[in-house]
Amino acid sequence: MGTARDMIALLRSHARGDDGEFYARAMQVAAREARLGHQRVASELKAAIDEAKAQRPGGGGLLVMQPRPELAGLVSVSTPDLRLSAMVLAKETRERLQRIVLEQRQARRLREKGLRPRGRLLLLGPPGTGKTMTAGALAGELHLPLLTVLLEGVITKFMGESASKLRVIFDAMAHTSGVYLFDEFDAIGARRDQRNDVGEVRRILNSFLQMMDSAESPGLIIAATNHPDLLDSALFRRFDDVIEYLLPSRPEAGEVIRNRLAGFPTGPLDFGTAAEAADGLSQADIARACDEAAKLAVLGGAETIRESDLLAAIEERRRAYRPGAGGGRS
Numbered sequence: 129m130g131t132a133r134d135m136i137a138l139l140r141s142h143a144r145g146d147d148g149e150f151y152a153r154a155m156q157v158a159a160r161e162a163r164l165g166h167q168r169v170a171s172e173l174k175a176a177i178d179e180a181k182a183q184r185p186g187g188g189g190l191l192v193m194q195p196r197p198e199l200a201g202l203v204s205v206s207t208p209d210l211r212l213s214a215m216v217l218a219k220e221t222r223e224r225l226q227r228i229v230l231e232q233r234q235a236r237r238l239r240e241k242g243l244r245p246r247g248r249l250l251l252l253g254p255p256g257t258g259k260t261m262t263a264g265a266l267a268g269e270l271h272l273p274l275l276t277v278l279l280e281g282v283i284t285k286f287m288g289e290s291a292s293k294l295r296v297i298f299d300a301m302a303h304t305s306g307v308y309l310f311d312e313f314d315a316i317g318a319r320r321d322q323r324n325d326v327g328e329v330r331r332i333l334n335s336f337l338q339m340m341d342s343a344e345s346p347g348l349i350i351a352a353t354n355h356p357d358l359l360d361s362a363l364f365r366r367f368d369d370v371i372e373y374l375l376p377s378r379p380e381a382g383e384v385i386r387n388r389l390a391g392f393p394t395g396p397l398d399f400g401t402a403a404e405a406a407d408g409l410s411q412a413d414i415a416r417a418c419d420e421a422a423k424l425a426v427l428g429g430a431e432t433i434r435e436s437d438l439l440a441a442i443e444e445r446r447r448a449y450r451p452g453a454g455g456g457r458s
Contacts, residue, residue: 198296202282203275203308208264215258215265216376216383216411224371225262229269232348246368248340248349250313252356253373256412259352260311262373267307272347276309283315283332291335301345313351314358333360340366381406381414385438388418392425395432402435405442417441 137153158173212225231238231245238245251259267274282293301308310316316336318329343349351367353359364370376384382403389397406414420441425433 199275199300199304201278202293202297203277205306206264206267206274206276208268208274210261210265210268212262212265212269214387215261216380216387217258218374218377218380221371221373224369225266228348228369229266232270235346247345247347248343248367248369249351250364250367250370251350251352251373252370253354254375254410255354256410257373257375258411259373260309263307263309263311263348263350263352266348266350270307270347273306274309275304275306276311279310279312279315283329288331290332294332294335294339298339298343301343301347301349305347307348307350308345310349310351313353314355317351317353317359317363337362337366375408376406376411376414378403378407380411381409384411384414385418388415389422389433392422393432395434397433397435397438402438402442405439409442409445413445414442417445420444 134153134157138150154173154177158177161169161173212222212229215222217225228246228249232247235245251262253259263276264274277297282297283290284293297308316332318333340349351363356372382399385399385402385406406417409417417438418441421433421438424430424437424441
């Protein structure tokens with residue numbers, strides 16, 4: 129039955145010209161064959177998929193290309209296998225990200241009609257709410273490398289040097305398919321009217337604005353910041369989508385806890401009580417508290433994760449960010 133469903137899905141994605149979905153389905157078939165012990169079939173399927181991708185360099189931007197040598201020191205490269213389905217997101221946020229994935233997978237069809245897929249995203253929100261993780265998930269969904277811009281390599285004190293390095297990155301975007309992430313974007317995009325601003329910071333922002341206006345990239349350009357109030361107002365209209373990330377609701381907090389502890393026996397643990405205790409914490413904080421409770425169970429020889437340990441770990445994360453508690457968020 130699974131084979132028939134796979135064939136139907138493959139044919140439909142092929143008919144739509146959806147290369148991303150087609151290759152993803154084919155890889156799922158190969159993975160299932162490997163799990164069933166059919167290693168030869170799985171290897172042949174994988175080889176056929178790789179060959180098909182190699183023969184279609186323009187087929188949806190799926191080739192994971194090596195970064196250009198001049199990018200050394202300016203970006204770090206990774207190949208995430210994360211998917212949006214693994215993230216706990218608000219319904220509206222998930223729908224908007226899925227629309228971006230669809231448009232990217234169908235980019236060729238859109239461009240044939242004179243339309244441009246969404247490819248420039250600005251992600252705003254508190255630390256730990258999933259902005260950087262989203263960049264990795266989009267890279268995973270689109271089978272593209274994630275190229276994170278190293279701000280310490282781009283921003284210098286020498287006049288004009290920062291803009292030149294930024295130009296190298298934007299030039300690479302036209303040739304190397306990928307998800308380009310400008311994390312902590314306020315370091316580049318801070319308002320030009322700030323009193324403590326310096327000339328080189330203004331120059332790099334002006335350069336970024338100009339380069340965004342003329343940017344041509346077969347992949348995604350993503351900027352993320354914890355401080356949207358610091359951004360120059362001229363930046364916002366350069367992006368196709370501005371997506372705001374919020375602290376998780378109570379049901380979302382409960383989902384984070386369930387997902388994080390899915391591989392451990394939880395016994396009589398009350399997830400509702402834990403989610404209530406986690407109110408006001410970010411997804412990252414909640415996940416870290418779950419990890420701490422799991423480590424206590426493993427190292428203490430407990431058969432299940434105790435609710436008391438999880439609640440204590442959640443409170444520890446809360447105290448870490450409380451004024452006067454000796455901690456703080458970056």
